[in-house]
Amino acid sequence: MRITTVPDEQGKLVWAHFDNGRVSRTDLSADMLPNISNMPAPADDWTDAPQVMPPVVSRPEKVICIGLNYRDHAIETGSEIPDTPVVFSKFNTALIGHGDAIRLPAISDQVDYEAELVVVIGREGRHISVDQAMDHVFGYTCGHDVSSRDWQKGRPGGQWLVAKSFDTFGPIGPCIVTADEIDDPHRIAVKMILNGETVQESTTEQLIFDIPALISHLSKFMTLRPGDLIFTGTPPGVGAAKTPPVFLKDGDVCEVQIAGIGSLVNPCRQDG
16 A cells, blocks of 8 residues: 555645555544554545645654665775664654755755665564564655765764754655565665766665664664654765765755655755
8 A cells, every 4th residue: 555645625634545646635644654454445536646745754753764774885985884783863853755845054065865765663662573573564665864964974973963854854755655565675676866867776685784673673772653764774876975976956856766665856955
């Protein structure tokens, strides 16, 4: 099942079925994840999805990100292959949806792109075993871990949290594909297309820590709850690793393409 969030006639976010850029609204509030077994069937009143959509999960408790989790990306950056997941986070105020603009802040000159597969947690758990981890997955969506490299690496201590948490630095969408629709999330092609040119391309076969390993590891530290998001890492080709570096600028258009899920498109606009 492919679902997304859209406003109803009163402006309240509700769940909707999603298919090729068209939506069929339900009356289920988007305040929490729907029970898929009770999700009403699509109605006959399919309409075009809004050009600018809200995040598919509007208020997750946690937005957890994994760094250096593609073997080919770690090699690209000259980093050692980590033996433990590199974990950081974004604030949920960074989240935007498909079609919304990434705002390039005046205090950063090195804003970079990172295409990512995002896991949506569907069932609460702590100390989850690897064998049971996939039972806690609700579904998957496209994500873009926009990153300010001059704040991430160019400030004392490495300011990862603020570098990743500027408003609009967490596009997700355009839909969630429920876990039952994805045969193997570890054989999925992930791309970033910048202004029509493919700049990142790999598959989730390159993940150093697969999804069960990530869920099990994270649940040792924190309770995972429905709606929590896990950005699983980015493929090679990030702008900071190119010669010369390529950073986002006003007017750029970023498109995250993930096989079996779809395309998340966001333009870039200079802020201030």
